[in-house]
Amino acid sequence: MNPFAPIGRSTMTLLAHIGRLSMFTGTALAAIVAPPIYWRLIGQQIMRIGYYSLPVVGLTAFFTGGALALQIYLGGNRYGAEAIVPQIVVLGITRELGPVIAGLMVAGRVAAAIAAEIGTMKVTEQIDALTTLATNPIKYLVVPRLIAAVLCMPVLVGIADSIGVFGGYVVATQSLGFSGGIYLKNTVDFATQQDIVSGLIKAAAFGFIIALMGCYNGFNSKGGAQGVGNATTAAVVSSSILILAANYLLTTLLFSK
Amino acid sequence: MTPKIQLIGVKKRFGSKVVLDGVDLTVEPRTSLVIIGGSGTGKSVMLKSILGIIRPDEGTILIDGEDITHINGAARDKVMKKFGMLFQGGALFDSLPVWENVAFGLIQGRGMKRSQARDIAMQKLAKVGLTADVGDLFPVELSGGMQKRVGLARAIAADPEIIFFDEPTTGLDPIMADVINDLIASTVKDVGATALSITHDMASARKISDRIAMLYGGKIIWQGPTAAIDNSGNPYVDQFIHGKAEGPIKMAVKA
Numbered sequence A: 001m002n003p004f005a006p007i008g009r010s011t012m013t014l015l016a017h018i019g020r021l022s023m024f025t026g027t028a029l030a031a032i033v034a035p036p037i038y039w040r041l042i043g044q045q046i047m048r049i050g051y052y053s054l055p056v057v058g059l060t061a062f063f064t065g066g067a068l069a070l071q072i073y074l075g076g077n078r079y080g081a082e083a084i085v086p087q088i089v090v091l092g093i094t095r096e097l098g099p100v101i102a103g104l105m106v107a108g109r110v111a112a113a114i115a116a117e118i119g120t121m122k123v124t125e126q127i128d129a130l131t132t133l134a135t136n137p138i139k140y141l142v143v144p145r146l147i148a149a150v151l152c153m154p155v156l157v158g159i160a161d162s163i164g165v166f167g168g169y170v171v172a173t174q175s176l177g178f179s180g181g182i183y184l185k186n187t188v189d190f191a192t193q194q195d196i197v198s199g200l201i202k203a204a205a206f207g208f209i210i211a212l213m214g215c216y217n218g219f220n221s222k223g224g225a226q227g228v229g230n231a232t233t234a235a236v237v238s239s240s241i242l243i244l245a246a247n248y249l250l251t252t253l254l255f256s257k
Numbered sequence B: 001m002t003p004k005i006q007l008i009g010v011k012k013r014f015g016s017k018v019v020l021d022g023v024d025l026t027v028e029p030r031t032s033l034v035i036i037g038g039s040g041t042g043k044s045v046m047l048k049s050i051l052g053i054i055r056p057d058e059g060t061i062l063i064d065g066e067d068i069t070h071i072n073g074a075a076r077d078k079v080m081k082k083f084g085m086l087f088q089g090g091a092l093f094d095s096l097p098v099w100e101n102v103a104f105g106l107i108q109g110r111g112m113k114r115s116q117a118r119d120i121a122m123q124k125l126a127k128v129g130l131t132a133d134v135g136d137l138f139p140v141e142l143s144g145g146m147q148k149r150v151g152l153a154r155a156i157a158a159d160p161e162i163i164f165f166d167e168p169t170t171g172l173d174p175i176m177a178d179v180i181n182d183l184i185a186s187t188v189k190d191v192g193a194t195a196l197s198i199t200h201d202m203a204s205a206r207k208i209s210d211r212i213a214m215l216y217g218g219k220i221i222w223q224g225p226t227a228a229i230d231n232s233g234n235p236y237v238d239q240f241i242h243g244k245a246e247g248p249i250k251m252a253v254k255a
């Protein structure tokens, strides 16, 4: 048996996937600009993607901020630099952890839900039914989710940033002996507009990835319940990986001097 | 006269399995054609090929003389406005209430106001024997036969020129089946639609069709006026319409 055959095969599958995903993305982007715009559906999706993600994003951001403060304090302590906690917390949260944590949580919640919903529609022929009712499924299903996710994620991350910083503040003032006023002053003085804006740009990109991978995997699901299950898993895994990869890429682009 | 629907040498295979092997079929405007054929012979695949849901591997599909085999996007949406389709499995939108399912093509496809579309949806529901209170239920809350009738109401809601019915009477009680047969017959006669239906129910086939065609082995092996079905002289057709286990059609079952 040729030992390279499996490698070749999986490379071919990967390339086919990339090709299909690029086609799908292209079609979706073209559909965004073509009329009509389904305002009603965009509104619905903003509720489902944005509003209902608030609790989970807020909670994870709070605990992340708290743990971050604790670690920076312990690490800084080794060099007598524990006073730097507020500065590093706000930097870490706004630049990296806010967008990434929110991105991953929303990927788990929303990419899965989108893939399951669209996948079920696919296997029960509801997507075929859309086309027979003169409705473009990409326009009707994909575009509102993409727009909603790209709009919602920066807002969610903005909130995650505030709550994350607040988590650090709570830990620092309650158990690390920081004074509240000084902590806040240091935070505000240190944070730059670029720190915050870079995180929000990342957030919009992650929103695009989440909705795209949810829709793409839903549309490509095959078979019955198991196929939908596979699509859901694939949506969460692929969007999480892409978020982390895109995060690295964006950090390089946004902060390279 | 230009045929409403014309299939020329349409072929479709899934993997190594050949389903359609050169289907030639012509449907004249304002006529009702019924396709008969054994389970799994590709009747549903044929309808979906015409609708572009399944892309045929070879062959040409003409609607009103226009080649639609390879069109996409806005051009396809435009052609789709001519069609209504009842899916074999219903394919109702489970996240929308019944009335919005029926009104869907009017609201999304044609941009009609929701309130106006709702009124039309309620009328169409009445035509298939469903009361107004059903309109606010969700598809999962309906029985199988009720879902079928909602699918039917959705297919005819926008008064399409061409309507496909994939097993319209399967799962209905005999009386309701006859109501639906009358509805299909009158949609063709009164509204002037062209209908292409699939059914295993020979009583229904006789009642709703002007012509009958039989699909076997991936080809149309016989077609003719409905009145001629009993004297087709075709052993396959005879076996099928009389539902005999013995004959040229062999079912793949082991005794």
Ligand SMILES: Nc1ncnc2c1ncn2[C@@H]1O[C@H](COP(=O)(O)OP(=O)(O)OP(=O)(O)O)[C@@H](O)[C@H]1O
Residues within 6 Å of the ligand: B014, B019, B037, B038, B039, B040, B041, B042, B043, B044, B045, B046, B088
């Ligand atoms: N999407 C698909 N992928 C693979 N095979 C398919 C697909 N759709 C249909 N087939 C195959 O094509 C054949 C014809 O299917 P089709 O649904 O057209 O049958 P049918 O004539 O409508 O039967 P029935 O009367 O039972 O509804 C079947 O053998 C089926 O397995």
Ligand SMILES: [Mg+2]
Residues within 6 Å of the ligand: B043, B044, B045, B088, B166
């Ligand atoms: Mg069928």
